[in-house]
Amino acid sequence: MATVSATTVPTTRRHDRLDPRAVEKAGIVLCDLDGCLMSEGRLFAETAEFAEACGARLRVVSNRSDTTAAALSAELSDLGLLVPAAHILLAGEFTLEHFARQGLRRVQLCAAPVLVERARSLGLAPDAGDPEVVLLCRDPGQNVDTLGPVLTRIACGAQLWVANEDVSHPDQSGEPVAETGALLAALLAIHPGLSWRSLGKPHAAMLTHALSAAGVGADEAVFVGDNAQTDGRAAAAAGMPFIHIRRRSER
Known part of the structure; x- marks a missing residue:
């Protein structure tokens, strides 16, 4: 963390x-x-x-x-x-650039398509079968039913990164909009002892x-x-x- x-x-x-x-x-x-x-x-x-x-x-x-x-x-x-x-x-793009600078090429990237393409442009493999790192970003396609593979990769030795730990951000009326931290919270509910890193x-x-x-x-x-x-x-x-x-x- x-x-x-x-x-x-x-x-x-x-x-x-x-x-x-x-x-x-x-x-x-x-x-x-x-x-x-x-x-x-x-x-x-x-x-x-x-x-x-x-x-x-x-x-x-x-x-x-x-x-x-x-x-x-x-x-x-x-x-x-x-x-x-x-x-x-x-935060998401900044973390990908950090991976590229550190030579971490094999990534399981849970993110929107635009960031997947950005990862490829940086020389990363965003859908590696044996990732060194897993990066969790804000992705409406991710939910509690799709988090199993993330935990499997982590159990196999991949390090978990999250783009940010924010649970939500406010809309125009002040109502909360779910953020990356909400997905992290779901992972922690399944695996309470999980550790992660973040540059957000x-x-x-x-x-x-x-x-x-x-x-x-x-x-x-x-x-x-x-x-x-x-x-x-x-x-x-x-x-x-x-x-x-x-x-x-x-x-």
Whole structure:
């Protein structure tokens, strides 16, 4: 299981909506996606103004594991939000890239077709019969009836990874939408002693990668997110200030 530093968040501020003034002094603005910039395919009312104010400083850092940066960039463009793929980090794709860097080629990938194709483009074998790792992503095709093969591969020695541990994310009205963590919970119900690894938030890996790519330090950045348990803890582990978006419907 991934461990996260218990370091206290240097600064935490709370807002009920995205506010460009709150990030105007930041050299780079890392921002969560679902529940922060958008929800269930729709931007929040203030998102476009916020993104325009951030300009090239904006980086999307999300636990999403059902798409790729390129596909999400195109989706956001259709909504009028221009964020280049190079400025988007998504937990599922980020984990696949980690496997490629580590030379882990044989993967049983439980994920949407777009991520299966991305895995192949990275030189991975996403449907290996003898996988080194099993990666669980958000995939509507997975349910309690399809998890047996996952447990079988793990019993044969494959290491379990999950793109993120989120049980749900909120829709536009604040109602929960099941996430990868719900599938993990089902596995744990069957096999309580199961261990796993994850690079999704609250792990700091995506945040520190974004800082390194931009060439800025944590003290020059800010992370904006709606979940104190994932976004806030990731910001703390990376040593950067956190802006907690708590929309009125959540109070």
